[in-house]
Amino acid sequence: MGTTQLETVPEPKYWHLKTVLSEALDSDFSVGEILPNERELAARFGVARATLRQALEQLELEGRLQRRRGVGTTVAPPRMGVDVGTSQHTWPGTPGDSWKPADCTTALAPAAVSRMLGTGLQEPLHTVRRIRVSHGQPVAAELLYVPAASVPELPAIEAPSGPARARSVLRELQRLGLESQDRAVELGSARADDAKELDRLPGAPVLVVTTRYFAAGRTAAVSIATYRADTCRLTFGDSGDLEISHHGPTAQAS
Amino acid sequence: MGTTQLETVPEPKYWHLKTVLSEALDSDFSVGEILPNERELAARFGVARATLRQALEQLELEGRLQRRRGVGTTVAPPRMGVDVGTSQHTWPGTPGDSWKPADCTTALAPAAVSRMLGTGLQEPLHTVRRIRVSHGQPVAAELLYVPAASVPELPAIEAPSGPARARSVLRELQRLGLESQDRAVELGSARADDAKELDRLPGAPVLVVTTRYFAAGRTAAVSIATYRADTCRLTFGDSGDLEISHHGPTAQAS
Numbered sequence: 001m002g003t004t005q006l007e008t009v010p011e012p013k014y015w016h017l018k019t020v021l022s023e024a025l026d027s028d029f030s031v032g033e034i035l036p037n038e039r040e041l042a043a044r045f046g047v048a049r050a051t052l053r054q055a056l057e058q059l060e061l062e063g064r065l066q067r068r069r070g071v072g073t074t075v076a077p078p079r080m081g082v083d084v085g086t087s088q089h090t091w092p093g094t095p096g097d098s099w100k101p102a103d104c105t106t107a108l109a110p111a112a113v114s115r116m117l118g119t120g121l122q123e124p125l126h127t128v129r130r131i132r133v134s135h136g137q138p139v140a141a142e143l144l145y146v147p148a149a150s151v152p153e154l155p156a157i158e159a160p161s162g163p164a165r166a167r168s169v170l171r172e173l174q175r176l177g178l179e180s181q182d183r184a185v186e187l188g189s190a191r192a193d194d195a196k197e198l199d200r201l202p203g204a205p206v207l208v209v210t211t212r213y214f215a216a217g218r219t220a221a222v223s224i225a226t227y228r229a230d231t232c233r234l235t236f237g238d239s240g241d242l243e244i245s246h247h248g249p250t251a252q253a254s
Numbered sequence: 255m256g257t258t259q260l261e262t263v264p265e266p267k268y269w270h271l272k273t274v275l276s277e278a279l280d281s282d283f284s285v286g287e288i289l290p291n292e293r294e295l296a297a298r299f300g301v302a303r304a305t306l307r308q309a310l311e312q313l314e315l316e317g318r319l320q321r322r323r324g325v326g327t328t329v330a331p332p333r334m335g336v337d338v339g340t341s342q343h344t345w346p347g348t349p350g351d352s353w354k355p356a357d358c359t360t361a362l363a364p365a366a367v368s369r370m371l372g373t374g375l376q377e378p379l380h381t382v383r384r385i386r387v388s389h390g391q392p393v394a395a396e397l398l399y400v401p402a403a404s405v406p407e408l409p410a411i412e413a414p415s416g417p418a419r420a421r422s423v424l425r426e427l428q429r430l431g432l433e434s435q436d437r438a439v440e441l442g443s444a445r446a447d448d449a450k451e452l453d454r455l456p457g458a459p460v461l462v463v464t465t466r467y468f469a470a471g472r473t474a475a476v477s478i479a480t481y482r483a484d485t486c487r488l489t490f491g492d493s494g495d496l497e498i499s500h501h502g503p504t505a506q507a508s
Contacts (some may be wrong), residue, residue: 012456026365058457061443079440085490111280184331184486185439187459189315191268198346202266203312205441205459210487233440233464236339236490 010146014054017047018097021055025064035065035073061205063230079233082134084183084209084225091213092130092144092179092223093170099130099142101166109145109222116212116222119147126151128166131197132225139232140209142225143189146173150220184210185234194226205229268308275309278317279318280392289319289327315459317484333487338437338463338479345432345467346384346398346477347424353384353396355420363399363476370466370476373401380405382420385451386479393486395448396479400427404474430469436454438464439488448480453487459483 035041042052056073066076079179092099106124114236125145129196132140140244148154151172159165195202227234289295296306310327313319320330346353360378368375374464379399386394402408405426442462449456465477481488 184491187483189312229441236437
């Protein structure tokens with residue numbers, strides 16, 4: 001990890017520094033290793049602290065570094081490929097599903113969700129909370145919104161909340177014939193409750209996956225899933241049986 | 255947009271403020287409208303400037319606000335749904351494709367791309383640069399990496415670079431039988447060249463879509479496309495003919 005002639009390069013300094021640092025991470029550091037402190041790094045590369053900090057921020061956004069309070073800056077493991085393809089055409093909660101039901105409440109939905117479902121803003125919806133675990137880590141938290149009309153025979157006598165209630169809602173939903181589903185991915189910031197489940201700070205950048213489930217000619221349920229953006233890359237395979245890692249050989253080792 | 259009793263709420267102040275502001279954006283502001291300055295907003299909601307700034311940052315990350323130098327903070331239009339589904343099984347550059355070839359060079363690929371293609375780190379690849387325009391705005395910039403082995407009959411006599419060369423590489427690629435493709439989405443930061451094309455600052459958060467094209471039993475090409483995270487939500491339809499907006503009725507107007 002020698003110094004390079006940063007002066008002669010036309011691109012922004014922090015950008016070139018980022019590239020140099022990225023190469024150094026590949027060659028001189030291993031996953032989990034703690035980087036030297038900012039002062040030392042700035043001196044080593046002959047750049048101002050502000051330039052260094054910009055480069056470190058970029059590398060954090062790209063998932064190469066993790067900065068944790070009390071630990072410092074460490075080399076991040078490669079992002080996990082987490083499959084979010086729609087090729088399976090199944091309801092949430094069917095066998096093989098990687099989500100764990102955590103809770104179910106009856107609550108008002110955000111305006112955007114009500115619009116997608118065509119329900120009134122004041123209409124409480126069954127709200128199933130689920131957590132997705134991959135390689136032993138929680139990678140995503142989900143709220144699945146189900147209007148009462150989609151689960152008309154939901155037994156009222158069962159537990160009013162909790163995982164048992166969640167499973168009951170999912171079971172009733174599966175009685176409907178699923179016609180199709182679609183999915184969208186966008187950038188968001190972690191809500192306080194999701195952040196806690198995902199071991200992130202509130203407001204951390206997350207990837208928000210919105211899924212609409214269509215049955216009986218209408219939107220029968222909407223899922224809003226929040227994925228950690230630092231550790232996950234969302235994969236969309238071409239077919240259900242195509243199991244491919246999106247990382248190169250080096251990633252396999254982690 | 256009245257004040258609310260921020261003191262009595264258990265969640266972080268900026269978070270609650272964000273929710274209140276978000277509702278105010280829906281009810282009291284229209285798209286493109288400039289928000290009052292920070293001092294005025296902080297006074298109106300009875301919060302510290304730092305709290306306000308945190309809330310504004312969150313809303314920017316969520317695509318509700320845009321902050322531009324010299325303009326101030328404006329209400330962002332709803333994000334555009336941009337289809338990135340893999341259901342069509344076509345090579346890049348086939349008719350109906352929403353990408354415009356801009357250039358083609360021969361260059362070394364990033365290490366991660368070489369790994370995916372199984373090419374040597376020192377092997378120069380045809381690198382096609384394309385821009386995707388949606389609703390009159392550039393929404394994404396792409397680098398498509400094509401090893402020489404995938405386009406063995408590429409006429410050497412044609413232009414060595416530029417859009418003509420790009421079209422020539424795409425045409426040769428289409429001679430191969432496309433077996434399958436897969437796609438991954440992750441968070442990234444805009445490179446300086448992409449940022450310029452997309453009218454963003456270098457380092458701005460972007461959604462990076464990596465596509466691998468498989469033909470003749472191997473990875474024949476790799477595309478790395480950088481989408482604006484502030485204006486785009488990436489949609490993955492269930493089927494090619496399902497044309498659905500992911501926004502509610504209010505979004506249709508924009």
